[in-house]
Amino acid sequence: MSVLTHGTGSFFGGNSTFADVMLPRTTNTYMHEYNQIAQTASYLNTPERMWAAWYAYIGNDVLATGIMSFMMHEIVYFGRCIPWLIVDRIKALRKYKIQTHKVPTAQEQWDCAKLVLLSHFTVELPQIWFFHPMAQYFGMAHTVPFPPLYKIIYQIAIFFVFEDAWHYWSHRALHWGPLYKNIHKIHHQYSAPFGLAAEYASPIEVMFLGIGTVSAPILWCAITQDLHVLTMYIWIVLRLFQAIDAHSGFDFPWSLHKFVPMWAGADWHDTHHEKFIGNYSSSFRWWDLMMDTQSGPEAAKKRRERKLAKAAKSA
Numbered sequence: 001m002s003v004l005t006h007g008t009g010s011f012f013g014g015n016s017t018f019a020d021v022m023l024p025r026t027t028n029t030y031m032h033e034y035n036q037i038a039q040t041a042s043y044l045n046t047p048e049r050m051w052a053a054w055y056a057y058i059g060n061d062v063l064a065t066g067i068m069s070f071m072m073h074e075i076v077y078f079g080r081c082i083p084w085l086i087v088d089r090i091k092a093l094r095k096y097k098i099q100t101h102k103v104p105t106a107q108e109q110w111d112c113a114k115l116v117l118l119s120h121f122t123v124e125l126p127q128i129w130f131f132h133p134m135a136q137y138f139g140m141a142h143t144v145p146f147p148p149l150y151k152i153i154y155q156i157a158i159f160f161v162f163e164d165a166w167h168y169w170s171h172r173a174l175h176w177g178p179l180y181k182n183i184h185k186i187h188h189q190y191s192a193p194f195g196l197a198a199e200y201a202s203p204i205e206v207m208f209l210g211i212g213t214v215s216a217p218i219l220w221c222a223i224t225q226d227l228h229v230l231t232m233y234i235w236i237v238l239r240l241f242q243a244i245d246a247h248s249g250f251d252f253p254w255s256l257h258k259f260v261p262m263w264a265g266a267d268w269h270d271t272h273h274e275k276f277i278g279n280y281s282s283s284f285r286w287w288d289l290m291m292d293t294q295s296g297p298e299a300a301k302k303r304r305e306r307k308l309a310k311a312a313k314s315a
């Protein structure tokens, strides 16, 4: 199916067969496809031409989206972790480390990376593979031209708010005895987290918490029939940045929560890993503040004072 036109297509995308899924249909080079699209659709900008050429080059939409999604996830995840690995080794930046005395060793980080990689290939790859058919079923567009920037921004803002609510309640549930012992304990192996530890978790947890990230756009798409795969990609990239940065273990004077009110950041999630209780949300602070589950000694002190004042009042 051409990405130059809109359409919903079949399970394997348009007229593709199972054989197409296993083998790319085309023998043309990527540049050949790109040049042809540049000639026939001169109204497209360079990223749009590149996008359309990729789908034309692979010749199968499921395969094209599958490869792109998996590559994007790996490049963004490990790419975003590299600066944090370097920051961990720079002594001058140690004063910004939240739990100063707990610097992760290279061995710890390598062990963590190995488990994350294993889970990406065994648990996430099959899920990513079925993303395109699922996206098409709910009417998500992967055609060009891309949607306007304002639309991408407001849709992603909605996904952030939705995912945060899902994360708060699911994460809080994961701290319930049996669920914690059998599922969430793995993620809490590192009481002083570092970037790579963001997806260090049981496969069940990855799926359970991942529902919030994936179902927000799917639900939006099912209701409005107005969502592009590109918006979904940008959302996933930003969500990965948020999760990795929240686990970085560093709080800088230029950290996002210092400028964006209610943004959670590393400062928020690091305390969760240190104290094991409270600060269950992912991107924002409002759920914890509303439900009185803020972590840390200061919040506990305030809670105690409120309780005492209430008891004195009713006495």
Ligand SMILES: [Zn+2]
Pocket: 171, 175, 184, 188, 272
């Ligand atoms: Zn937790």
Ligand SMILES: [Zn+2]
Pocket: 187, 193, 198, 247, 269, 273
């Ligand atoms: Zn965590």
